[in-house]
Amino acid sequence: MRAEIIAIGTELLLGQILNTNAQFLSQACADLGVSVYFQTVVGDNSARLTAALETAKSRADLIICTGGLGPTQDDLTKDALAAFVGRPLVVHQPSLDKMDEMFRKRGIHMVESNRRQALMLENSDPLTNDTGLAVGVALTHDQTHYVLLPGPPKEMKPMFEKYAAPWISSKLHHVSPLYSRMLKFAGIGESSLEHELLDLIEAQTDPTIAPYAKEGEVAIRLTTRAGSRDDADRKLNPVEQQIRSRLGHHIYAADDVTLEEAIVQLLKQKNKLLAAAESCSGGLFSHLLTSVPGSSAVYRGGIVCYSNEVKHGLLNVPMDLLEGEHAPGAVSGETALILAEQMRLRADTDYAVAITGVAGPEPSEGKPVGLVYIGLARKGGSTLVERLQLSGNRDAIKLRSVKSALYQLWKVLSNNG
Structure with missing residues (x-):
């Protein structure tokens, strides 16, 4: 019908x-x-x-x-x-x-x-x-x-x-209902995901494979008609396994949940605590985490260390690292590392994320718009630092930097790191 x-x-x-x-x-x-x-x-x-x-x-x-x-x-x-x-x-x-x-x-x-x-x-x-x-x-x-x-x-x-x-x-006369399954991806763009799955998408009949994208995340909806949920699962499972064999390291959920919801759930399962130090993201990381009901059980809080004075005064980043002719600057891997480690110690958590970069619209410290560093401090483990070169306007860069930080955290939590 x-x-x-x-x-x-x-x-x-x-x-x-x-x-x-x-x-x-x-x-x-x-x-x-x-x-x-x-x-x-x-x-x-x-x-x-x-x-x-x-x-x-x-x-x-x-x-x-x-x-x-x-x-x-x-x-x-x-x-x-x-x-x-x-x-x-x-x-x-x-x-x-x-x-x-x-x-x-x-x-x-x-x-x-x-x-x-x-x-x-x-x-x-x-x-x-x-x-x-x-x-x-x-x-x-x-x-x-x-x-x-x-x-x-x-x-x-x-x-x-x-x-x-x-x-x-x-x-309705003998019409089987539709059954759908949503696979949620992070750390990969829509075009790259489609490229990896293009042969499956072009050959699709039943189940169907439909990509969806929103800022910082991509999803695949698998859909089939079947007489029951068990019949639908028998048709959907092989297709999902094909996708997982290619892109499983990017799949954070097989349900329609956000990345921040998945992370809160993982932190609860592992009984771990999280904090954040945010510069260019301006508190957006904290906003997304605290939008998840029950996040107070795992998220201690964060500091928006927008200025160098706050980075130095509250999180002990040396001024000679932040400023000076030969200093790495606020937008650097060195600063991201210290922000993450100091935030973890200050909040007494198992993990701490740091985000520092140039959201735009103008370059800063002679560095291009979209340059972002993500720091991830881990209790009992080494601190990870990732360099990103993001595109988009100011709001897009802020959101993409936060989603990238969430993805790095998800990878570590998923691998028991």
């Missing part, structure tokens, strides 16, 4: 809110075995919504609309679909009774416009709204299935899961 999701609301087109409904519905449809081929966003305009419905009908078997079921005059979804399929709107009495009771208990007069939320298309199936007032609608007309859902996610999600998903499932 081919599906199209139509999100209705001018606020979406203006960028005032994110279209998270489409993301949720696409994933939920995949779980049902429904392939979402298109996503459309249309404003609160009857003519444009009708045009979107016409286009969707020409290319989809299932059309899911979110938004436009409320009480105001710009909530046009039910009216537009009623006109499109030639069915009148009728009152869904249980929904109207629910509204009457709610307003009565609150001692508030219910204005006539609220009745619009209890309307449904004649001879359609109501989708109960357990968390709001607007009733949803499901119907089949001219061999096309339509589902109308409210826009607020707190109403849309439970309505879909409890009522719409079973309705859609009842329309």
Whole structure:
């Protein structure tokens, strides 16, 4: 079954809110075995919504609309679909009774416009709204299935899961659900990863192999249709093993987790503590780590040693190393090493990361933008230092330096270093 999701609301087109409904519905449809081929966003305009419905009908078997079921005059979804399929709107009495009771208990007069939320298309199936007032609608007309859902996610999600998903499932005939597995990579770019796996990607049939990339990380999604999870695993496992045989040293998770989440989990498993000294990253390393729930159990904290005075005063980096005609400078492997070692001692941790470099937009100390040094101090082991030459603007370099530091830490933790 081919599906199209139509999100209705001018606020979406203006960028005032994110279209998270489409993301949720696409994933939920995949779980049902429904392939979402298109996503459309249309404003609160009857003519444009009708045009979107016409286009969707020409290319989809299932059309899911979110938004436009409320009480105001710009909530046009039910009216537009009623006109499109030639069915009148009728009152869904249980929904109207629910509204009457709610307003009565609150001692508030219910204005006539609220009745619009209890309307449904004649001879359609109501989708109960357990968390709001607007009733949803499901119907089949001219061999096309339509589902109308409210826009607020707190109403849309439970309505879909409890009522719409079973309705859609009842329309499916011998369609196996989709099963996916996410492999997360670090320390390798999207183009390099694709190059290593190009023959597998080009030869893919089932399972499919789809690369995804975001700043500092790359993922591969493996997807197949199968009658059960066990059947899916039998198809996915050989493909994953092929990928691991080539790039296993870059795979930090076989789940949709972030690199910082994986590191927090490893630190917990090994009962180890971490701290950080950050210069050019300006506290971003600490921010990502502390965004992970439970990170306080393993992350002691950090120092943003942005100036040479703080590097010297708090972390004992000698001034003759930081400044002077022949000094290595703040952006150097020597400084990264001392920052990491001193931070580990000061915080009394098993590991400490140091990041120092030139984020830009101008060179510093005569060194190019993007030059970064990562230090990693280890209790009972030697301190590692890595030199990087990163590209991008200031924000990109900061994030890439942090992701590189996380990757170096992950490698050490994974190898019990």
